[in-house]
Amino acid sequence: MTQLDVTEAAAGATVVRNQARVRRRKGLNGRSIAVLVFLTMCALFFCVPLYVVLTTSLKTMEEIRQGQIFALPETWTLEAWNFAWNDACSGITCEGLKVGFWNSVRILVPSLILSITLAMVTGYALALWEVKWAGTFLFLLFLCAFVPLQIIMFPLIAITRTMGVYGTIMGVAVVHSVMAMPVLTLIFRNFYKDIPREIMNAAIMDSGSFWKIFVEIILPMSGNILIVVLILQITNVWNDYLVGVTFGGFNTQPMTVNLANMVTVSTGTATYNVDMAAALLTAIPPLVIYFMVGKFFVAGITAGAIKG
Amino acid sequence: MPRVSFEHIVKSYGGLNILEDLNLSVDHGEFLVLLGPSGCGKTTLLNLLAGLTDVTDGRIMIGERDVTELDPKDRGLAMVFQSYALYPTKSVRGNLKFGLSAAKLPREEVARRVDWAAKLLQIEPLMDRRPSQLSGGQRQRVAIGRALVKHADVLLFDEPLSNLDAKLRTEMRLEIMRLHDELNPTVVYVTHDQIEAMTMATRIAVMNGGVIQQFGTPDEVYETPANLFVAGFIGAPAMNLKKGHIAKANGGVAGVFETGERIVLDDYAFARAPEEGAPVVIGLRPEHFGAPNAPIGDAAGRFELPLQHTERTGSDATGYLHWGDGLLSHRVEPGDAARLRPGEKISVAFPRGKANLFDAASGERL
Numbered sequence: 001m002t003q004l005d006v007t008e009a010a011a012g013a014t015v016v017r018n019q020a021r022v023r024r025r026k027g028l029n030g031r032s033i034a035v036l037v038f039l040t041m042c043a044l045f046f047c048v049p050l051y052v053v054l055t056t057s058l059k060t061m062e063e064i065r066q067g068q069i070f071a072l073p074e075t076w077t078l079e080a081w082n083f084a085w086n087d088a089c090s091g092i093t094c095e096g097l098k099v100g101f102w103n104s105v106r107i108l109v110p111s112l113i114l115s116i117t118l119a120m121v122t123g124y125a126l127a128l129w130e131v132k133w134a135g136t137f138l139f140l141l142f143l144c145a146f147v148p149l150q151i152i153m154f155p156l157i158a159i160t161r162t163m164g165v166y167g168t169i170m171g172v173a174v175v176h177s178v179m180a181m182p183v184l185t186l187i188f189r190n191f192y193k194d195i196p197r198e199i200m201n202a203a204i205m206d207s208g209s210f211w212k213i214f215v216e217i218i219l220p221m222s223g224n225i226l227i228v229v230l231i232l233q234i235t236n237v238w239n240d241y242l243v244g245v246t247f248g249g250f251n252t253q254p255m256t257v258n259l260a261n262m263v264t265v266s267t268g269t270a271t272y273n274v275d276m277a278a279a280l281l282t283a284i285p286p287l288v289i290y291f292m293v294g295k296f297f298v299a300g301i302t303a304g305a306i307k308g
Numbered sequence: 309m310p311r312v313s314f315e316h317i318v319k320s321y322g323g324l325n326i327l328e329d330l331n332l333s334v335d336h337g338e339f340l341v342l343l344g345p346s347g348c349g350k351t352t353l354l355n356l357l358a359g360l361t362d363v364t365d366g367r368i369m370i371g372e373r374d375v376t377e378l379d380p381k382d383r384g385l386a387m388v389f390q391s392y393a394l395y396p397t398k399s400v401r402g403n404l405k406f407g408l409s410a411a412k413l414p415r416e417e418v419a420r421r422v423d424w425a426a427k428l429l430q431i432e433p434l435m436d437r438r439p440s441q442l443s444g445g446q447r448q449r450v451a452i453g454r455a456l457v458k459h460a461d462v463l464l465f466d467e468p469l470s471n472l473d474a475k476l477r478t479e480m481r482l483e484i485m486r487l488h489d490e491l492n493p494t495v496v497y498v499t500h501d502q503i504e505a506m507t508m509a510t511r512i513a514v515m516n517g518g519v520i521q522q523f524g525t526p527d528e529v530y531e532t533p534a535n536l537f538v539a540g541f542i543g544a545p546a547m548n549l550k551k552g553h554i555a556k557a558n559g560g561v562a563g564v565f566e567t568g569e570r571i572v573l574d575d576y577a578f579a580r581a582p583e584e585g586a587p588v589v590i591g592l593r594p595e596h597f598g599a600p601n602a603p604i605g606d607a608a609g610r611f612e613l614p615l616q617h618t619e620r621t622g623s624d625a626t627g628y629l630h631w632g633d634g635l636l637s638h639r640v641e642p643g644d645a646a647r648l649r650p651g652e653k654i655s656v657a658f659p660r661g662k663a664n665l666f667d668a669a670s671g672e673r674l
């Protein structure tokens with residue numbers, strides 16, 4: 001449609017150009033109403049709860065007890081945020097969410113490095129080098145990608161115990177990496193598959209070294225897909241609860257587990273403002289990542305290895 | 309002296325033989341062109357030489373070395389690819405340098421060679437650009453530069469000009485010939501373009517269906533095609549090929565076309581004495597015909613046929629005459645072509661000693 005308009009305009013006939021413009025505006029109007037209604041509904045659906053959570057976290061408990069959940073805070077206070085971060089109790093420790101936050105960071109970094117490095121090199125080998133049984137291996141990976149964690153949970157506990165990492169930060173990171181490997185490998189493999197054969201042939205004739213070609217030629221071409229995988233993996237690991245609660249030790253649980261304990265186990269009256277603040281604190285890191293690299297994410301999904 | 313030879317090469321993909329018992333060798337400093345239609349196995353043969361695919365059977369020698377089992381980087385070759393295959397994230401300089409990464413050279417030597425290639429190919433102003441910032445012709449120069457810096461004894465080209473427009477193609481053709489004259493490497497050059505083959509090669513290997521049909525100098529391939537395939541493939545417009553038979557009369561030999569015309573074959577160098585009535589295919593090159601409606605001194609045959617149309621290709625023109633159920637093409641002066649009218653009966657003469665004869669059954673040259 002746009003293509004047609006462009007060609008018509010290029011033909012230079014004023015009448016045709018005017019018609020095209022009218023047609024385009026009309027079409028936009030018709031559709032845009034439906035789109036606007038839909039978007040507004042979506043926005044409300046997400047925004048109303050967010051509004052409640054945000055305002056509640058900024059209120060004092062007395063105000064909350066009055067029960068007007070849609071009202072703006074009378075006195076704005078960051079007291080609940082401060083308490084949630086520094087002092088809130090989770091189980092018997094009362095050091096706030098910051099413990100869980102740093103645990104999550106310490107889980108995230110090694111699991112990202114481990115899973116992405118492994119998946120990338122495996123994908124590169126499968127896509128661009130002659131690997132024996134590559135087809136079978138790919139099929140197995142494909143199957144593995146559909147196995148839910150619950151099914152292999154007990155064997156995994158046994159394995160991590162034998163390895164001596166059960167209940168440690170490293171244990172959680174390793175399990176995350178293992179679970180992510182099949183999908184990530186398939187993603188990298190499919191991305192690298194589109195690298196023209198001749199570029200690979202040229203590199204093989206020029207250097208012949210698996211690692212040198214990877215580091216100097218392939219890695220620099222992987223920017224787009226790396227962003228995609230990073231976002232996927234950061235969100236996955238950060239938002240995970242099950243792996244953290246199963247494989248994390250007493251003091252090595254991630255932020256989500258920390259949050260859950262805080263909200264459910266606290267004795268006495270529920271401190272809604274603290275709970276809301278804690279929930280928001282937990283949700284902030286992935287949000288920050290989205291805002292920082294979100295636009296690359298879309299570009300990365302749609303772009304191939306070679307531009308122009 | 310490096311001499312490249314293929315000995316009894318077999319290559320099959322999943323039981324399907326692409327190349328079967330292929331033998332070919334080329335001397336140092338030669339410019340060998342592998343010429344053939346798309347899908348005939350040219351790239352396969354080149355990749356076997358480069359080591360990018362493994363032979364199913366046979367031996368490849370470069371000089372005194374058996375390279376059949378060697379890794380590509382150890383074969384002492386450099387290659388220019390059809391799609392240029394430049395590394396998209398590296399600058400032009402980076403591309404040239406990476407070409408040397410297997411050689412483990414001292415840094416000054418690398419810099420010296422890169423500068424040398426840049427100068428030779430006039431790409432000095434482009435050295436810090438990315439491939440995506442270059443035009444097709446410039447990319448091709450960089451690709452050639454990346455091959456040249458290796459100082460390899462043998463240079464391989466896989467249809468390097470097929471992505472360029474006609475004018476650039478002519479320019480790059482001259483450029484590659486100049487480089488060959490200056491540096492004198494052994495070149496194996498793959499193309500489906502007969503003009504490239506005829507102009508650049510010192511030797512042409514014409515391939516079809518994985519088999520080398522003829523191996524010889526451009527003149528040999530053009531003047532004495534070894535079989536019907538080569539005869540039909542080389543030359544534009546193509547050679548006129550028409551069925552007929554041998555007729556002997558009072559000591560002379562003649563060919564009789566199935567349409568009835570006769571052509572004297574007394575000057576033809578028969579490999580074996582022909583038999584009376586033997587079925588043959590007679591080939592007549594369009595450019596050997598005399599001017600329309602003008603007598604020539606030593607005519608071997610004469611054709612009086614109605615004109616279908618004329619075609620002008622720049623400096624040349626071709627007339628097409630209805631001949632049996634096909635056409636007879638003959639070169640005409642562009643000035644004369646304008647005067648000929650379709651439907652008009654035209655008489656063209658063919659000179660002695662220029663016809664090509666092939667066995668009708670086997671297609672081999674007689």
Ligand SMILES: Nc1ncnc2c1ncn2[C@@H]1O[C@H](COP(=O)(O)OP(=O)(O)O)[C@@H](O)[C@H]1O
Pocket residue numbers: 321326344345346347348349350351352353
């Ligand atoms: N990797 C492969 N697997 C199966 N068949 C192949 C492969 N590569 C090439 N071929 C086949 O080999 C034949 C020759 O191909 P190629 O050498 O690329 O031809 P050319 O370069 O002369 O156009 C073609 O029929 C092609 O289908």
Ligand SMILES: [Mg+2]
Pocket residue numbers: 347350351352467
């Ligand atoms: Mg090819």
